Amino acid sequence: MTELTIALDAMGGDQGPGIVVTALERALSSFTHVHFILVGDEAVLTPLLQRYPKVVASSRVSMQHASQVVAMDDKPSAVLRAKPDSSMRGVLELVHNGTAQGCVSAGNTGALMAMSYLTLKTLPGVLRPALVASLPQQDGGQSLLLDLGANPTCDAETLCQFAVMGSVMAQQVNKQAQPRVALLNMGREDLKGHDVVKHAAQLLKASTHVNYIGFVEGNDLFSSTADVIVCDGFTGNIALKSCEGLAELLYDNLRKSFSGHFFTKLVAKLLFRRHRKSWQWLNPDQYNGASLLGLRGVVMKSHGNASANAYFSAISHAIDEAAADLPSLIHDRIEDALLERVTDQRD
Known part of the structure; x- marks a missing residue:
C-alpha cells in the first residue's frame, strides 16, 4: 500500500491539542502505512506529548512548529493578513508543497x-469549492450533502459542478x-423551486x-432516496444544523428518560448492549469531518468541539480521500463535463 502523509492542525478547535494527539495515537495503530505531521506550538505540544509515549516513540510522527493560533472567533480576512505562521496555514502549506x-x-x-x-487554489475548471459531509441513511449506508456553507448563493452551473464532485466522491470513497x-x-415536482434550481x-x-x-425534499435527507444531495450553502448549512439540533434534543431527552430510576437505567444498559451494532450507525462521531471539494489537495474540516473519537473519524476520512487521490479524479471528471457542455452548445 502506498505510504501517505497527513498533516494535523494541533491547535485548532475548542477542545485543545489533547484531543488531536489522542486521536493521533489511535490513528497510528489503525493506519500503519500513514505518516503524520503535527503542526503547532512546540512549547504547548512538547510537554503534552510526554503523556503519549507511543506517539513520541513512533517514527511515523514528526512535529512542525507554528507560532500562531487561529482563534474560533477570528475574522477570516484578518487571519489571512495577521497570522501567516498559524498552525492552520502550516498544514495547508504542507499539502501545497506536496509534503x-x-x-x-x-x-x-x-x-x-x-x-x-x-x-x-481550486482545480482547473472548478468554479467554487464545496463543503461536503456524510449523513446516515435508514438502510445503514451514507449519503453526501453539499454545499454546507462555503457558498451561500450559487448559480446553476455551480450546482452542477457540485453534483459532479459529489458523485466522484461517492464512487471513490463510499x-x-x-x-x-x-x-x-x-x-419533488418539476414546477417547484426557484429558477436556479x-x-x-x-x-x-x-x-x-x-x-x-x-x-428531493428535506424529509428525504435520511431516507436512502439519494446518495448525493446538492444545494447551495445557505440551504445546506441550515439543513445540517437543524438536523444536528434535533439529534441533540433526542439524545438529551433519551438520556434524561433513562437517568431516573434504577430499573430504567438497568433496562437502558441491557438494551444498549444487545443492540449495540444496530445503533452504532447513529453515532455522530463516525460522521465527523467535512471535506472541501474542488481544491488542489485534500482538506478535512473537523467539528470544533469534536471528541477524540470524532477527530479520529475526520483523520480516517482524510486518509480515504488522499489514498483515492480524490482531487485528481475530480479534475478529470470536471474536465470531461466541461467538454461535454462545450460540445452540446456547438451542436
Whole structure:
C-alpha cells in the first residue's frame, strides 16, 4: 500500500491539542502505512506529548512548529493578513508543497475555507469549492450533502459542478458504483423551486457524468432516496444544523428518560448492549469531518468541539480521500463535463 502523509492542525478547535494527539495515537495503530505531521506550538505540544509515549516513540510522527493560533472567533480576512505562521496555514502549506497528501483542522471554518482557497487554489475548471459531509441513511449506508456553507448563493452551473464532485466522491470513497444524485428542493415536482434550481435540474438531466434522479425534499435527507444531495450553502448549512439540533434534543431527552430510576437505567444498559451494532450507525462521531471539494489537495474540516473519537473519524476520512487521490479524479471528471457542455452548445 502506498505510504501517505497527513498533516494535523494541533491547535485548532475548542477542545485543545489533547484531543488531536489522542486521536493521533489511535490513528497510528489503525493506519500503519500513514505518516503524520503535527503542526503547532512546540512549547504547548512538547510537554503534552510526554503523556503519549507511543506517539513520541513512533517514527511515523514528526512535529512542525507554528507560532500562531487561529482563534474560533477570528475574522477570516484578518487571519489571512495577521497570522501567516498559524498552525492552520502550516498544514495547508504542507499539502501545497506536496509534503503531505491531506490535512485535518478543527479550527475556524471561515478562516480554513479562505486560507485553503488562497493557499491551494481550486482545480482547473472548478468554479467554487464545496463543503461536503456524510449523513446516515435508514438502510445503514451514507449519503453526501453539499454545499454546507462555503457558498451561500450559487448559480446553476455551480450546482452542477457540485453534483459532479459529489458523485466522484461517492464512487471513490463510499464505493457506490452509480451514485444517485438529487437536488434539494421545496418539492419533488418539476414546477417547484426557484429558477436556479430548475435550471440546474435541466443541466443535470442532460449530463452523462451524473446519475441524476430529480428533486428531493428535506424529509428525504435520511431516507436512502439519494446518495448525493446538492444545494447551495445557505440551504445546506441550515439543513445540517437543524438536523444536528434535533439529534441533540433526542439524545438529551433519551438520556434524561433513562437517568431516573434504577430499573430504567438497568433496562437502558441491557438494551444498549444487545443492540449495540444496530445503533452504532447513529453515532455522530463516525460522521465527523467535512471535506472541501474542488481544491488542489485534500482538506478535512473537523467539528470544533469534536471528541477524540470524532477527530479520529475526520483523520480516517482524510486518509480515504488522499489514498483515492480524490482531487485528481475530480479534475478529470470536471474536465470531461466541461467538454461535454462545450460540445452540446456547438451542436
